[in-house]
Amino acid sequence: MRLVLYGPSAYRFWIHAVRAPRPGPLSDERVLADAAPTTRAMAYLRQALPFLTAPVHLLTARDSRRLGADAIVHRSSRAYPDGSFLQAGNGIYVPCPALTAAQVAGGVDDLLLARALCLLLGTGAVAPDERYGHRRRDAPANRESLASYLAACPGVPGGNRVGRLLPHLVEGVASPAEADLALALCLPYHLGGYHLRHPVANHPIALSPQGRAIAGQPVAVVDLCWPEHGLIVEYDSDLTHLNPEQHARDASRRAALAHDGYHVMTITREHLYGPRTLDPVAQTVARLDGARLRPRSPRWPERHAALRRLPRGYDLADEAWE
Incomplete structure (x- = not known):
C-alpha cells in the first residue's frame, strides 16, 4: 500500500x-x-x-x-x-x-x-x-x-x-516576503509587476577589509542584488527583526556595504503590503538599466493591488481543487 x-x-x-x-x-x-x-x-x-x-x-x-x-x-x-x-x-x-x-x-x-x-x-x-x-x-x-x-x-x-x-520567476528567495518583493518587481505588467530585469536573490558579497571591520563578518548575504549596478534591495520586517541586537547587526552590515560602494534600499511591510509604494525601487532599477517603466495594461493598477494583497506566509489560500 x-x-x-x-x-x-x-x-x-x-x-x-x-x-x-x-x-x-x-x-x-x-x-x-x-x-x-x-x-x-x-x-x-x-x-x-x-x-x-x-x-x-x-x-x-x-x-x-x-x-x-x-x-x-x-x-x-x-x-x-x-x-x-x-x-x-x-x-x-x-x-x-x-x-x-x-x-x-x-x-x-x-x-x-x-x-x-x-x-x-x-x-x-x-x-x-x-x-x-x-x-x-x-x-x-x-x-x-x-x-x-x-x-x-x-x-x-x-x-x-x-x-x-x-x-518571470526569481530563484533562490529565502522567505515569502522576498518572493512577494521579487514578484512585484519582475512580473510582467499584465500580472501587476514592474517587469524589471531579474536580481540575484540571497547574493553573497565578500566585504573589503574595512567593510569586514564595520560589519564584523567577512561576507554579507543580501536579499536582492543587481551586482552590475551595485544595487541592493533588502526587506526589513519587524516580524523577524525584533531585537535591538539584530537591528544593530543589520545597520552595521548595511554600513559596510555602503562603504564598499553598494547602494542599499530598504523595504518594509508598509512598502510591500501597506500604504507606501515600491515605485522608488522600480524607478531606480529601471534608470540604472536604461529602461523606462511603461505599464501599458489598463488593468495594471488593479493587478498590482491584487499582487500586494496576496495572503502572507507560505501556505496557499483555501481554494478548491476538483
Whole structure:
C-alpha cells in the first residue's frame, strides 16, 4: 500500500522539506498502481507528516473508497516519466517539484501560482511552529529543472500555466516576503509587476577589509542584488527583526556595504503590503538599466493591488481543487 500526495498537500510537503527526498524503487506512474488509501493508512500519514492539514489531497490510479472530510482523492491514468515521484517516507510518495507545481496550477490564480513557484524554487523552508519563520535549505528545484520536466511530460494539466510563468520567476528567495518583493518587481505588467530585469536573490558579497571591520563578518548575504549596478534591495520586517541586537547587526552590515560602494534600499511591510509604494525601487532599477517603466495594461493598477494583497506566509489560500 502506498500513499501519494497530490497538489496542495504535495506543495505543503515541499515548503516544509529541508532535505529533498530521493527516488524510491519506482518513480513513474507505477507508483500509483497500489495507491489506494485506507483509514488506517491515513492515520499513519498524519503521524508521519503532522504538518499536512485536512483535507489531505492524494493521487491514485483507480477509484478509491471515500475517506470523509479528512481526504480528497484524485485519480490519474496518464503516463508519467521517471523521476515524477519521490519517496518521502515509508510507503509515502510525493510528486517532484515540477509535477507538484502543475497540480497546484489547477486550483489557484496566476498570482498565487507565481508565489508558490517562487517558494518551490526557494532556499527557505517553513520553520516549525512559526507562521513566517523559515529555515535555510538548498532549493529543491530551479527554472531549468521545471522546464525540463514539463518538456518530458507534455500535456500534463497545469503545465502550460507553469511554463508561461517560469521566465518571470526569481530563484533562490529565502522567505515569502522576498518572493512577494521579487514578484512585484519582475512580473510582467499584465500580472501587476514592474517587469524589471531579474536580481540575484540571497547574493553573497565578500566585504573589503574595512567593510569586514564595520560589519564584523567577512561576507554579507543580501536579499536582492543587481551586482552590475551595485544595487541592493533588502526587506526589513519587524516580524523577524525584533531585537535591538539584530537591528544593530543589520545597520552595521548595511554600513559596510555602503562603504564598499553598494547602494542599499530598504523595504518594509508598509512598502510591500501597506500604504507606501515600491515605485522608488522600480524607478531606480529601471534608470540604472536604461529602461523606462511603461505599464501599458489598463488593468495594471488593479493587478498590482491584487499582487500586494496576496495572503502572507507560505501556505496557499483555501481554494478548491476538483
